[in-house]
Amino acid sequence: MVMSATALGTLAVPSLSFGQNRSAKPKVVIIGGGAGGASAAHELLRAAGDTLNITLIDRESQYTTCFYSNLYLGGFRDFDSITHNWDALSEMGVNKVTGSATGIDREAKTVSMEDGSSIAYDRLIVSPGIDLIYDSVPGYSEEAAETAPHAWKAGPQTQLLKEKLDALQDGDQIVMVPPPNPYRCPPGPYERVSMMAHVLKEKGFTNSRIIILDPKPSFSKQVLFTDGWQAEYPGMVEWIGPEIHGGVAMVDVEAGTVETDFDTFQGALLNIVPAQKAGAIATEAGLADDSGFCPIDAESMRSTMDENIFVLGDATIAGDMPKSAFSANSQAKVCANAVRADLTDTRKFPAKYSNTCWSLIQTDNGVKVGAQYSPVDGKITSTADFVSQQDETAEIRKATYEESIAWYDAITQDMFAT
Structure with missing residues (x-):
């Protein structure tokens, strides 16, 4: 379903649709259970406890990380080690829905599902990853x-x-x-x-x-x-x-x-x-611009197309930030902070972002690049950066690789609450 809504002129927080029912929990729906969506669900649980009704939609019952799949290809990891599930998040109170979201009705504030059902939201977080433009080659x-x-x-x-x-x-x-x-x-x-x-x-x-x-x-x-x-x-x-x-x-x-x-x-x-371009559900809902990706507010990850929707990860136009799992996880925390502030009338903290990308060249030969970011003049802007040097010792390269393995364990724990 393609939805109409007035484009967001200013990012003033809208009034809440559940205001007449003070006993109802505000509803947060998240589309996509990867580094952006799962991290946002977990962060909302930590930040807002049981004050929110959180639904996470992903078509799969298991999630295989694209990040570190190269290490599986090279024989440094097995497939099971890059495959995860959302069971722990479900046990903590997230309503995990396994199925395909097929459309967003921005006026009714509902997500339609492939089985014909719909899910209402007060705030929607869209983290659909990328779609491939096959005929570009x-x-x-x-x-x-x-x-x-x-x-x-x-x-x-x-x-x-x-x-x-x-x-x-x-x-x-x-x-x-x-x-x-x-x-x-x-x-x-x-x-x-x-x-x-x-x-x-x-x-x-x-x-x-x-x-x-x-x-x-x-x-x-x-x-x-x-x-x-x-x-x-x-x-x-x-x-x-x-x-x-x-x-x-x-x-x-x-x-x-x-x-x-x-x-x-x-x-x-x-x-x-x-x-590549933003995942289809984001483009079909009118959240992307002519670039094929979704513009966002640098202070919150709120869509500039709809004040009730936030967009995370690879689908976004995120200024200087690259499209990476680390970026999506960092953006999820800024987003969760903004959603919590919207729905619970609590303080919103200033946005800060970070990213590191590690790569393995050969056994124990790891390199990295990364940066810190802040909103500057409406854009997510790099404020400090770093990159591995050409003349590093074997010990430094090994330590970089070991750091990357520790990070993988940490981000997947952060995503899936394991």
């Missing part, structure tokens, strides 16, 4: 992804990519096409290349190569990755930017080819990651 499609997996939405696609990687023989070539900006997890494609190279090296495949046909002229942590590839996988990884290949003209997944203006590249494994 000529010749690619959702059907083609069953042969040339993207694995940019975790679960069966992740397992399919690993099966295809593990089935390669020495001399087989991998061709990756990363996505254009903006996209989920900026360093992700290049950590994935590192993990693929790790698997090939561990098998002693001296004749296999990985070709990266990038639509971007540069990428996150580029010097760290290229230095790492040269040191750990000499001659195995080749990055080709758009000024050389001239653009992808056609992918033929059956033939295993990627045609560019420069040459046609053959791969026994094609890993194609297309362009």
Whole structure:
């Protein structure tokens, strides 16, 4: 259902629809149970206790993290270790609804479900992640992804990519096409290349190569990755930017080819990651702008399209913040603070955000990049940043990797209350 509502001119907090029934708990509905949505549910429980009626909607009964799925690909984690559920949140009082939300009626303030039911809200938090624009890569499609997996939405696609990687023989070539900006997890494609190279090296495949046909002229942590590839996988990884290949003209997944203006590249494994946009339910509800992503108020993560709705994570236009799990978790805490203040008439604290993205290049060779952020002139703006250095010792790189593992445990505990 596509909904109409007057665009938000100022971010004044609206009056509450439950005001005539003082005994009723305000209703918070959350669409999407990932790093944004699950974190928001848990934070609301901690901040507001049982004063709110919290419903979390996700189509799945289990959640596989896209973050750290590269480590599964590289053999550093098993699949069970990146798979979680919302049972602990349910035991704490969150109403977990397993099913697909199909529409948002912004005037009636309801979410419609695939089974025909609807769920009313006083505040709605939308954290739908990304949708893939398959035809942004000529010749690619959702059907083609069953042969040339993207694995940019975790679960069966992740397992399919690993099966295809593990089935390669020495001399087989991998061709990756990363996505254009903006996209989920900026360093992700290049950590994935590192993990693929790790698997090939561990098998002693001296004749296999990985070709990266990038639509971007540069990428996150580029010097760290290229230095790492040269040191750990000499001659195995080749990055080709758009000024050389001239653009992808056609992918033929059956033939295993990627045609560019420069040459046609053959791969026994094609890993194609297309362009991205906000999850469909957000765009269909009119929460996105022409960019395909959702503008938000930097002070609260409140949608600039609807004062009763907040948007989190990869679906947002979040200023300087990258699209990452750490970012979504940080945004969820700012959002929960604002929702609690809206619905319980309590103090709202100033917004502060942070992010760190870790990447593994080879065993115990971890690197990171990150920043602190604050609202400045209506935009989430970086106020301090850091990045791993090229000349770091092996001990520092190992400590960075161990830090990343500790963070994964911490964020998943924060998301799922485990």
